[in-house]
Amino acid sequence: MTSEQPRPSAPSAWVRESNLLWYHRWIIKVLRAGPIPQHVAFIMDGNRRFARKENIDKAEGHAKGFDKLSETLQWCHDIGIREVTVYAFSIENFKRSQKEVDTLMSLARDKFRRLHEERDKLHERGICIRIIGNMSLLPVDIQKIMAEAVLLTKDNKKSFLNVAFSYTSRDEITHSIRTVAEGVLEGKLHEDDIDEEVLNGCMYTRDCSEPDLLVRTSGEVRLSDFLLWQSSSTVIYFTKTLWPEFNIWQLFSAVFYYQRCHWQVSSIRNALEEVSEEFEDVTAAKSSSQRNKKDERVRKFLNDVERKDRENLIKLTSAITLK
Known part of the structure; x- marks a missing residue:
């Protein structure tokens, strides 16, 4: 063990004790003098x-x-990042060899x-787990334990930990459009x-915030169909390090890079908010009665979408599996 790395901690556990x-x-105290990304x-x-x-x-x-x-x-957690989303398994990964897919499952x-x-x-840490992706493509027993x-x-x-499993942005956007189309029909x-x-209310990520920082390891400089809808003003940090070799120094570097870009990102988000406000001003010309009816329809529709998803999760937990 070198003096530059955190002390080793027990492998395999989801929730670990701090080993810094x-x-x-x-260094974390220094970083906290600037803006810390709340969603990475x-x-x-x-x-x-x-x-x-x-x-x-x-x-x-x-x-x-x-x-x-x-x-x-x-x-x-140590740095103060409140929400994390991880690309665990892409729908494209189903194209790999059956042996490797079985291994991943x-x-x-x-x-x-x-x-x-x-x-x-x-529960002690107050961690909420979300699965974002097309769970219907997974084996039933995995759907069940994820739903649980x-x-x-x-x-x-x-x-919050958002696990993108059986996920691509194209599938997510298609799912959202299909859900909205069914609502119209x-x-x-x-x-x-x-x-x-x-549309946003029908995404797999509807309960998630937009990511402030996106980190990709291994030297690839592409997003691989990950969070395309949500990342219009996200700071993107690429590192050549392979994921199993990722260390805390690279995370520090990514957060520092975010801080350097933060003013620019804030300007972009403010501009987007101004455009949204201008659009709201235009739509405000409609009668109050029309706006209220639309708002009520949208609210009921999105509540219904959320209710159906919750009922589907409950149904999955009662599925009988053989594994």
Whole structure:
């Protein structure tokens, strides 16, 4: 163990104890003198290349990747980052070999079962787990344990972990448009009701904030269909480090990079808010009665969407599985 790294902590756990050394905590105090991103997203890339580099099996490479996730989540907690979103499994990953897909499903199954064993720690930390993605594409038993994790932690409000599993932005946007179209066909919405707010309310991420900072490892400089709708003013930080080798110094660097870009991002967001306010001023020309009716339709529709999703989660928890 070098003096530059945090002390090792127990692997495999979702919730860890802080393992920072005194100078890590000193750097965090310095960083906190500036703006800290409240929502950080990670594209955790490089597990397979790490396995090839270390001459180990791909399955072990992915397992190392999970250990790095749990360690990074603790670092984010130490820094004061309240919400984290991780790209755990893309729909495109189903195109990999059946052996590797089965390995990833088995790892997800094992880790989410472990999450249930840590329920007391999750409640103590106030961690809310959300799954964002097309869960219908997953094995039923994995859908069940994920649904149980979401419902188990739904009332926790101190911090949020959004796991993008069986996810792509194109699928998310398609899902949102399809949901809105069904609402129009069923007479719950009018065509004129459709706007950004309605589409956003039908996204998998409707309960999530927009990410302030997005970090991608492994040297790839693309977003791979991740949070495209939500990242219009997100600071993006690329590092060549493979995900299992990601360390706290790279996280510090990413946060510092965000702080350097923060003024520019704030300007962009303020400009977007001004455009939104101007649009609201234009629509305000409609009669108060019309606006109220539209607002009521939209509210009922979005509440109905949320209710159906919650009922589907409850239904999944009662599914009978053989695994």
